[in-house]
Every structure is written in C-alpha cells, then in structure tokens.
Amino acid sequence: MCLAIPAKVIKIDELNAQVELGGLIRQASIMLVPDINIGDYVLLHAGFAIQKIDEQEATETLSLLSQLTIDDNQ
Amino acid sequence: MKLVDEFRDSAIAKRLASKLQARKTAAVNLMEVCGTHTVAIFKHGIRQILPQSVKLISGPGCPVCVTPNNDIDNAITLVQDTSVILTTFGDMMKVPGTSSSFQYEKAAGADIRVVYSVLDALQMARDNPDRKVVFLGVGFETTTPTIAAAILEAQRLKLNNFFLFPAHKVVPPAMRALLSSDDVKIDGFICPGHVSAIIGSKPYEFIAKEYGIPCVIAGFEPLDIMLAIDMLLDQIASGKSQIEIQYRRAVSAEGNVVALGILNRVFEVTDAYWRGIGEIPGTGLKLRAEYRKFDAKDVFGIESGYDTEKESCQCGDILRGILDPPSCSFFGKACTPEHPVGPCMVSSEGSCAAWYLYQ
Ligand code: SF4
Numbered sequence: 001m002c003l004a005i006p007a008k009v010i011k012i013d014e015l016n017a018q019v020e021l022g023g024l025i026r027q028a029s030i031m032l033v034p035d036i037n038i039g040d041y042v043l044l045h046a047g048f049a050i051q052k053i054d055e056q057e058a059t060e061t062l063s064l065l066s067q068l069t070i071d072d073n074q
Numbered sequence: 075m076k077l078v079d080e081f082r083d084s085a086i087a088k089r090l091a092s093k094l095q096a097r098k099t100a101a102v103n104l105m106e107v108c109g110t111h112t113v114a115i116f117k118h119g120i121r122q123i124l125p126q127s128v129k130l131i132s133g134p135g136c137p138v139c140v141t142p143n144n145d146i147d148n149a150i151t152l153v154q155d156t157s158v159i160l161t162t163f164g165d166m167m168k169v170p171g172t173s174s175s176f177q178y179e180k181a182a183g184a185d186i187r188v189v190y191s192v193l194d195a196l197q198m199a200r201d202n203p204d205r206k207v208v209f210l211g212v213g214f215e216t217t218t219p220t221i222a223a224a225i226l227e228a229q230r231l232k233l234n235n236f237f238l239f240p241a242h243k244v245v246p247p248a249m250r251a252l253l254s255s256d257d258v259k260i261d262g263f264i265c266p267g268h269v270s271a272i273i274g275s276k277p278y279e280f281i282a283k284e285y286g287i288p289c290v291i292a293g294f295e296p297l298d299i300m301l302a303i304d305m306l307l308d309q310i311a312s313g314k315s316q317i318e319i320q321y322r323r324a325v326s327a328e329g330n331v332v333a334l335g336i337l338n339r340v341f342e343v344t345d346a347y348w349r350g351i352g353e354i355p356g357t358g359l360k361l362r363a364e365y366r367k368f369d370a371k372d373v374f375g376i377e378s379g380y381d382t383e384k385e386s387c388q389c390g391d392i393l394r395g396i397l398d399p400p401s402c403s404f405f406g407k408a409c410t411p412e413h414p415v416g417p418c419m420v421s422s423e424g425s426c427a428a429w430y431l432y433q
Contacts, residue, residue: 001137001165001423002110002216002268003294006077022075029193031223032333041077043271043324046163047191048220051271051330053077058323062080065297068304069089 004045006053009038019044077323081295090300091123099307101127103259105395107249108266109136109423110294116432118296124303131258131395132428134248135266137212138165138421139393140348145241146171148376149210152239153184159202161195162210164188168420192224199228199236208370210239216268218242218359219333222340225365237370240360243346245269246277247356253285258395262306264299265291267321272337274329275317282315293321340365349417350390387416392425399429406430 007019007026017036019028021044030036033049042049106112112132115121121130134140146169153160160176167177167188180186189195192209199207211221221238228236245266253260265278270291278289288309292302302320309316319325339362346358361369370376387409388402399405399418409415411427418424 001163001213001421002108002135002266004216004268004271006075008076029220029223031227032219032330032336034332043268045216045268046220047193048223050216050219050268050333051324054323055077058077058080061298061301061320061322065083065086065090065301068301069086069093 002045004043004050006041007044007049009036009040009042009049012036012038017049019049078295081293081297083297087296087300090297090304094123094300094304095125097125097307099125099127099311101129102261102307102310103129103131103395104262104264104303104306105131105133105260106264107133107135107245108269109139109421110268111135111264111266111292111299112425112428113423114294114296114299116428118299120296120299120303123300128303128307131260132392132425133252133395134348134351134393135214135245136393136418136421136423136425137214137217137243138169139389139417139424140243140351141166141169141212141241141417142347142349143171144347145210145239146175149208149239150174150176150179150184152208152370152374152376153179153186156185157204157206158185159198159205159207160184160186160210161189161198161207162186163212165421165423166210166212168414169417170414170420192221193227196224196227196233196236199233200231203235206235206237208237208239210241212241214243214245214266214269215272215337216266218341219272219330219337222336225340225361225368226336228368229365236368237373238361238368239370239376242341242359243348244343244357244359246273246280248348248354249278249281251354251357252394253281253287255394260287260395261310262287263289264302264306265289265317267291267293267298267324270319270321270329271324272330272333275319275325275327278317282317286315288315289317291317291319291321291325293324348393350387350393389416389418389426392418399426402426
C-alpha cells in the first residue's frame with residue numbers, strides 16, 4: 001500500500017499538476033509539495049505527489065553502487 | 075523509466091549479490107517493516123542471494139492486514155443505509171471481516187466503490203449531493219497526508235456529505251511495541267522508504283539510541299534493498315547502531331515538512347487496534363475537534379475498532395515476525411489468496427500472500 005512511483009511534472013495549474021510516468025499522463029495534486037517546478041520528478045502516491053525526488057542524490061547513490069561493486073572485484 | 079531502471083541494473087545487481095553472498099556474518103534477523111518491501115524482496119528474489127546466516131523477517135507493515143475486522147464489520151453496517159456510498163482502496167475489498175467482506179456485500183447489492191485516490195471519493199461527494207460518501211481510510215504516513223489534504227479540501231468546499239472512517243496507523247511507535255516484547259530477536263531494521271519520505275529519519279532515532287539496533291531507510295528497487303542490507307550488515311559488523319538513509323533521493327532527516335504540517339493540522343494521535351496484534355498506544359490517528367464533523371465514526375455513532383480475530387489464523391504472530399507463513403497449518407490449504415482465512419493472505423502485500431505467490 002505504500003507504493004509510490006517516480007513521475008515527471010510536465011504542467012502545473014495551481015495545486016494540480018500533470019505528470020508523466022512511463023509514457024502515461026496522470027493528474028496529481030501537488031498540495032503536499034507546493035514548491036515543485038516543471039521538469040522535477042516527484043513520487044506519485046494515490047493521486048498525490050508526496051515528495052520531490054532529488055536527482056543529485058540519485059546520481060550519488062548510483063555512483064556509490066558502482067564504486068562499491070567495482071572495489072570488490074579488484 | 076527514469077529513476078527506476080537505473081536501480082535495477084543487472085550487472086551491478088550481480089556484483090552486489092556476490093558481495094553480499096561472500097559476507098561472513100553471525101546469524102542475524104533483519105526485519106523489513108513495510109509490506110511493499112516484503113513484496114519487492116520476494117519479487118526480486120533477494121532472499122535467495124543472501125548468505126544462510128542472514129534471515130529476513132517480515133514485519134507489521136501491511137496496513138490492510140492490520141485493520142481490525144471490527145472496522146470492516148462497522149463499515150459494512152454503514153452501507154445498510156442506502157443513502158451511503160462506501161469508498162475505499164481496492165486492497166480492502168476481499169479482506170474478511172467477522173462474517174463478510176466488502177466484495178461479498180457489493181455483490182449482494184451494497185454501494186461500495188473502489189477508488190484510486192481519496193480525491194476520487196471527494197469528487198463523488200460533489201457529484202452526488204443527495205448521497206453520503208464515506209471513505210474508509212487505511213494506510214500509514216505515506217497515505218495519511220493525502221487524506222488530511224482531502225479533509226482540508228472538503229472544508230474549503232463546505233462539503234457536508236463527505237465523511238472519513240479513519241483506520242490509519244502510525245509506524246514508529248509500533249516498532250517500539252515490537253521491540254518491547256521479547257517475542258522476536260531483531261538485529262536490524264529495513265525501515266519503510268515512503269513512510270520516511272514523509273516523516274524523515276528522526277522518528278526512528280530511539281531505536282538506535284534506546285535499543286541499540288541499527289536501522290537503514292531503504293528504497294524499493296532491487297539495488298536499493300541490496301545496498302540497504304549491505305549497510306545494515308556493515309553496521310552490525312562494526313558494532314554500530316545508527317539511523318542511516320539509503321534512499322537519499324526521497325528521504326531526508328526532516329521528511330516532507332509541508333505534508334507533516336497538513337497531517338498534524340487535521341489529525342491527532344490516539345491509540346489504535348492492530349489486527350492480530352492488539353492495542354498499541356499512540357499508533358492511531360483521529361480527526362481534531364474542528365474537523366470532527368467529517369468523522370464517520372462520530373456522525374454515524376460507531377464504536378472504535380477492536381479485534382475479534384478467529385483464533386485459528388496465525389496472522390498476529392506472522393505480523394510480529396514470530397512465525398513464517400508456512401508454519402500456519404492453513405497456509406496453502408484451507409487458506410489461499412482465492413479463499414483467504416486471514417488478512418495476511420488477502421492483501422497483495424500480506425506476508426502469507428507474498429510467500430504463497432513467490433516461494
Ligand atoms: S495462512 Fe491464512 S490462516 Fe494462516 S496466518 Fe496466513 S492468513 Fe492466517
């Protein structure tokens with residue numbers, strides 16, 4: 001029940017946004033993340049964007065992952 | 075899909091799996107609290123790649139499973155009034171109450187409708203001014219801010235035919251309750267990523283400080299979960315107990331401050347019954363006085379939920395991580411997802427259903 005899916009904000013109209021996920025367009029309330037901008041990624045849960053996704057942190061986790069596994073193979 | 079596929083990279087997954095497999099660890103029990111993690115762990119075969127000594131146990135984090143059957147019974151009583159439309163999330167439909175389920179009642183003619191979002195229920199109330207729309211709200215902190223936002227919206231729109239049947243639960247104090255009973259030895263927690271996207275990492279600090287148990291807040295893709303397990307094993311190996319965040323792209327120390335503000339404006343903490351487990355202090359949410367007019371329990375005069383579980387079902391012990399589903403004598407025989415005896419077999423995130431489908 002706590003599933004939330006990354007979606008890209010493509011249009012904002014006051015507290016409603018259009019988001020795109022896997023080619024599908026959905027409506028999402030942005031009441032819980034009022035400060036987001038077009039182009040941001042959010043976590044979509046039950047019709048709401050519940051948190052902004054920090055892409056910088058995503059990149060850092062990915063490089064940690066490759067680092068961690070490369071180090072081990074040496 | 076961006077921000078999903080990268081965290082499923084099979085080359086990295088293979089290398090991380092061999093790293094995990096090669097780890098020498100004393101026998102440890104790691105509990106994944108969240109049902110969404112339980113499903114992801116089974117789906118991606120993560121149990122199979124861990125060393126024998128590392129055991130994953132599922133916790134109480136399936137909101138559907140822990141909704142007391144008395145709440146389901148009461149909601150069913152509500153729809154006997156034909157002016158009422160009962161709405162809820164799809165996962166609740168098949169859950170057995172004491173003697174019936176929403177699915178059964180719907181087939182018998184009751185007006186029960188599945189919604190994807192609480193906003194759909196709100197819209198239904200606007201579209202049907204002569205009906206009373208009741209939303210049965212289940213879920214943890216991931217979901218509760220969305221319900222709180224809908225209540226504010228109902229207030230703004232001056233709706234007088236939209237009601238909430240609150241059956242929400244709060245996660246961290248339930249973890250304290252698990253730890254205070256000595257039923258099961260837990261050496262580390264995989265903490266729920268999306269609950270934490272809202273509440274942040276701070277509410278778990280007592281687990282490390284008071285109980286000396288390491289916690290890692292994890293995302294839901296296979297690389298997220300594997301990395302989180304690796305981080306937990308690192309903490310255990312070095313004798314540390316900290317709250318670490320693996321799922322940094324969505325979780326901060328403070329969480330979503332706006333969402334928490336809305337949540338706390340609308341709800342206050344109360345005690346709650348957990349199906350199969352019993353009452354846990356401070357784990358429920360009720361509407362604050364100024365929003366009580368939206369409370370279906372108040373408006374329709376319903377007693378608060380308590381639990382009257384069939385003694386034969388072992389869900390209570392399974393939700394606390396004491397038993398694995400196959401230890402229940404009904405598992406896979408009298409109890410299957412088509413004919414569930416208990417809630418853990420109904421919800422796609424229930425431990426019994428996950429074992430049945432993937433094991
Ligand atoms: S297998 Fe069925 S009866 Fe046994 S604990 Fe799970 S849900 Fe309950």
